[in-house]
Amino acid sequence: MHMTKKESDRMDEASPTLVSLKDVTKTFKGHFWSKRKTILSGVTLELGEGTVAGIIGHNGAGKTSLFKILTGLAFPDKGRVSFGEKMGDNPRQRLGFLPENPYFYKYLTAIEALSFYVALFDGVNVSPLELEHALIQVGLPKDVHAQRLNTFSKGMLQRFGFAQALVNDPLLIILDEPMSGLDPVGRKEIRSLIEGLKRNGKTIVFSSHILDDVEKLCDTVYLLDGGRLVNKIQMNDILGKSSWCIDYSLTHHADDTAEHREVVLTKKELHLRVTSVIQSGGTLTNIERVIPPLEEWIDRRATKGPNI
Incomplete structure (x- = not known):
């Protein structure tokens, strides 16, 4: 794991909070006769502007549920989610989200599908040329833009999912297993893209089982276990032990x-x-x-x- 002194110094500077969770608890009920199951319990964390945070934990630890609460797709039973002033009155307009297993309209071409996702945002106007650039930026060359999504490989679909998460130029980018399905070259390309987004002042939070990616990208790492936040690691602390x-x-x-x-x-x-x-x-x-x-x-x- 390598980090320049300039990057390390930036991590020391306090970043204004873009989003915070305070004592967030979430339960779900399965079958009618079953008891409610606690998915998240008393989770408290903050994401600073222009930082990268990693959420790690085994399957079922609560990572996806945490992301759904951040995006507004689910609501906490207890606790509070607060957004910084930059996120505006409608924070969902200022965030991008890539689920772990996204569903895309498979009979649309890449350009058509991306145009559809742009239309979901109020006041976001993206030209056809900008749509092409968005796809090229995530590693989809121009010669596949007119292909239907049902012809894409898993890795190509993952890249397209990344493009749709960025199409509204979000301040907060939430990525659930963004490296899933990518080969080593693809992972390196996505890491470079995330690093570029951070340099441009974006805030990124992502989950991953690949610790090498977490090491290379994150300022802060949170460990979830059984719905509880059991550890918070500042990468500066690790640098101090080098x-x-x-x-x-x-x-x-x-x-x-x-x-x-x-x-x-x-x-x-x-x-x-x-x-x-x-x-x-x-x-x-x-x-x-x-x-x-x-x-x-x-x-x-x-x-x-x-x-x-």
Whole structure:
């Protein structure tokens, strides 16, 4: 996992809250004779402007229900959902949503379907050229724009779903398993797109079982378990636990050059070791920051409860 100092410094700055949940609880009733089941219980979290948050947890942890409440497709039994001033009087106009298993009108072409979704928003006018650009932006080339969606592969449909989530230029983008069905190249393209959206000031929250994507993209990670928020991890905390790996070579005799690798735990140690290598006439070949994997961090803190 790699992050530049500039990106790290941005994470330190407090971002105005775009949306917040306070003590949100949601229950559902299945069969007529069954008891109500708690899907979410006392969930509290905040999403700052221009940040990326990841929601992780096993199947059935409550991730999709949380997203439905954020979008207004479901309402909490208890608690409150609040939107920042930028979201306006009708927040649903300012958000984009990609469900985990979206249904699209399969006999429409990509351009026709995207035009349909644009028409669902009041006051959103998108030209045919802009529609084409929206599809190209998510990796759908122009030669498939006139094809019906029932000819698309799963990965192509996922890309189209991403396009429809962005077609109204939303401030808040909610993505339920956005990498699902994508090959490694497709995942990299979507990661690049999310990074670009963040640079443009968008707020993104997404769920994923792929921790590598979460590590690369997120400022904050929330762990849901059984409908409860059991952990909140700031990626800056993980960065603070990183170490540095130094590769260098030293010439001990005329033709005796030895390769060395060392790991240091602090910036002070790194500076001292680099200075020592240079003063000894050595050659630095690589300095790499080593950041603990998110999975290990979750394991270490799982028993401590949420840090909200």
